[in-house]
Amino acid sequence: MIYFLKRILFFVPSLLLISIVVFFLTKMSPGSPLSDQFSSEELDYKQEQENIKALRKAYKLDLPLFYCSLYRASSSDTLYKIADLNVKKSLTSLAYEIGYWEPINNFYAAVKTELFRTKSPSERRILVKLLNFETIKQLTDFTFEYNHIFSELDNITSSITLISNIKKSNFRNYFFKVNWNGFNNQYHHWIANFIKGDFGHSYVDRQSVSNKITKALKWTVSLSLISILLAYLIAVPTAIYSAANEGSFLDRLFSTVFFGLYAIPSFWLGSLCIIFLTSETYLPLFPTYGVGEVPTTASTFEIIYIRISHLFLPVFIWTYGAFAFIYRQLRASLLNQMQTDYYLAASAKGLSKRSLLLKHALRNSLLPMITLFGSLFPALISGSFVVEYLFSIPGMGKLTIDSFLSRDYPIIYGILLLAAALTLFGNLVADILYQWADPRLNISEKSNN
Amino acid sequence: MKETERYRYFSVQPKMAFYFVLFITVVGLMAPFIANDNPLIAYDNNNHNVILPIFNHHINQEDFTPILKPLIPYGEHNIDLRNANAVGPFEQQNIKSSYYRHWLGTDELGRDVLSQLIYGCKTAIFTALLSMLFAAIIGLSIGGVSAYFGDNKLRASILRICCTSLLLLSLLSTIAVVMPWGIKTVGTIKMWLIGLVILVSFIAISFVLHLVISYIEKSFKLKKYPLAIDLFIGRLIEIFESLPLFFIIIAISALFKPSFLGLVFIISFSSWPRIAKYFRAEVFVVKDLAYIESGHALGFSNFRILVKHILPNAISSVLVVLSFGVASAILIEATLSFLGFGLSADQASWGKLLAGARIDYKAWWLAIFPGLAIFFTVMSFNQLGDKFGRLKKS
Secondary structure, three states: OHHHHHHHHHHHHHHHHHHHHHHHHHHHOOOOOOHHHHOOOOOOHHHHHHHHHHHHHHOOOOOOOOOEEEEEOOOOOOHHHOOOHHHHHHHHHHHHHHOOOHHHHHHHHHHHHHHHHOOOHHHHHHHHHHOOOOOHHHHHHHHHHOHHHHOOOHHHHHHHHHHHHOOOOHHHHHOEEEEEOOOOOHHHHHHHHHHHOOOOEOOOOOOEHHHHHHHHHHHHHHHHHHHHHHHHHHHHHHHHHHHHOOOOHHHHHHHHHHHHHHOOOHHHHHHHHHHHHHOOOOOOOOOOOOOOOOOOOOOHHHHHHHHHHHHHHHHHHHHHHHHHHHHHHHHHHHHHHOOOHHHHHHHHOOOOHHHHHHHHHHHHOOHHHHHHHHOHHHHHHHOOHHHHHHHOOOOHHHHHHHHHHOOOHHHHHHHHHHHHHHHHHHHHHHHHHHHHHOOOOOHHHHOOO | OHHHHHHHHOOOOHHHHHHHHHHHHHHHHOHHHHEOOOOOEEEEOOOOEEEOOOOOOOOOHHHEEEEEOOOEOOOOOOOOHHHOOOOOOOOOOOOOOHHHOOOOOEOOOOOEHHHHHHHHHHHHHHHHHHHHHHHHHHHHHHHHHHHHHOOOOOEEEHHHHHHHHHHHHHHHHHHHHHHHHHHHHHOOOOHHHHHHHHHHHHHHHHHHHHHHHHHHHHHHOOOEEEOOHHHHHHHHHHHHHOOOHHHHHHHHHHHOOOOHHHHHHHHHHHHHHHHHHHHHHHHHHHOOOHHHHHHHHOOOOHHHHHHHHHHHHHHHHHHHHHHHHHHHHHHHHHHHHHHOOOOOOOOOOHHHHHHHHHHOOOOHHHHHHHHHHHHHHHHHHHHHHHHHHHHHHO
16 A cells, blocks of 8 residues: 555656656747747737737746756846747857857847837848847848948947957856746746646637647547447457367467457558548548538437447557457466366366356456556547547547647647656556456565566 | 557567568668669769769769669659659559569659668668667666666765766756857867767766775775665656657657657657666676676676676567567657658658558558558567567576
């Protein structure tokens, strides 16, 4: 019992670690979902900037990233306030080149005030370009090229001359400063809301994340439950039959077919099924993709027909690996049990073969079934990426891939943390079930070696 | 991954599996020599000498006469526009002679399926072997150290602990400084040279520090405390194993720019804990054997005992994990490229070929051949793993 309590206690650091890793992974990755909304030509610059500010405030992107920040002495701890990623990158690289942040900051401020003041779009374009240079040489060359414009803008030219004439002190790049940002940071807000159950809102369509996830979970959970149920329904009777009639024609048939199926990668068999069983060219038995549109007037029978015809292939692709696995494991362990002493004694006592197999041998060959059960929980959330991708089922796997591709971070966080929690939980449940099925197993000792 | 574990139950003769693995590896390594649009050996008409134009893609076809042509006259990036839109192997093909025939058809863009298969073989083999190499280096060293030193064999004074952690921190911060902007500012100097200099200097510094600390420890008789390395690493492996790895793999490959090395990194990152776990369990058994004890008595260093005496004895179980790992790496690569993540667009891959069948349903050859290649390769590696496992038991 203490062992399981310890395991549960381990949840907390693991989940926190995963959350931090996920958070920084997404922050490090290039591209931002909001950046598309930043750049619109028609809007007035002032208005656009205010829009960006409001948007960043709404998503709490104008706060520091983490509780503490580590940065070089030559750069600044207030970089997070700059919205545009490219500007941030070029300004930091300029700061690294000269070793000081203040002149760069003055330059940035001067350009910004000029941007707010100016009315002509061509001048603004040049000013915006000014913020995208990564070396001082490019910067001075550019100002030289557009001398006619910059000669009037004293603030900017003076700040640029200051930057280009300053004595470079590269060594400052090798010193670090640590800054404590307090609790008002992005990570803290996110994780606090997460614990409260508020997963945030999608960047793409502003729906709440929990709403989107539950919608997707509905499909994935029902599909995987059906699959697992079907897998057991098919595999357990056939395995018992095979074990009881070892070497018979049907036993050999089952073994060959199931082992053959077992070795085929699911995305290959899925593709083959789609090509040969759904397309007009060959044998259009099933609809190609989706879960089917149900008209509002449809009767129950029609609904069932539509759903079954759409979901037959996905469920089959999802299941075949699992039932081949269960069949193989159960058959092998049943055959094993049939050679034990207790089985022989029970059969010598005159028990019928049926009760021997079902009551005694089956219970003792439960162990491999539990392994599968443990992996059920992660499968619930991930669905099967491949199956959902192949058949365009709006489940978790598809939601994950879509949200990764559109960089919808709130959804990514939600899914990843949920997946991690369920994986941990599944492992725990499997361990508890092991202990229940075979009390001789002492897991707490086993795990030490 | 669970997905791969099932393949091991489909039985083929291990010998067949071994030959197939050998065949796939050779084809993968020799891909540019088997399928190439340039001749292997040619006579240069302008300079009057024999040249080897295999890797020179910008060569003018009229400047030389071919002496030895490759088996398949299509390279990785060759597009046959006259046979675009997926022409089948048995269909009428628009070709000059039977030498230029597409034996397994073409894909949507007009690339030869057979040459894509061969280059996909190269991608799969390189990905799998490289990622398993890195995973083995990380996993073996971490697992070995963890099991060999256990929880109380390695003792250190507080001075040594502080110095080591400071050194590690400074190494990490140096890497953090050099990595992102070193390329830009240093420019002409090669990146690997800087890395080498940093590595060598850190090794030198740590060696000197080690000597100094040992002297201080000895002369002041500092108290030494046991380090619970095994506990720490065991928990680390546990945490890694409970991560939803396939999610993380998809996350990394979707969020970052797809590249070959990135894929290798992801796969090795996700498979080292397994290797470390198996090796750790194996070293636990081996390290208490009598011959290791006599090694201690002879005064061998820990490093020598670990590498020269324990590793060869524990290698069989490592081979088992490695061959299953190679199979699962090939499968991960194929699945990722099938889903459209993982590799840059111009690199051939079995998974990508298979994905091509989703665009054009009548192109059955795009679904059958790459699928067969994946199936047999993965199965053979699993068979090898099984064979190693049985060797170990007997």
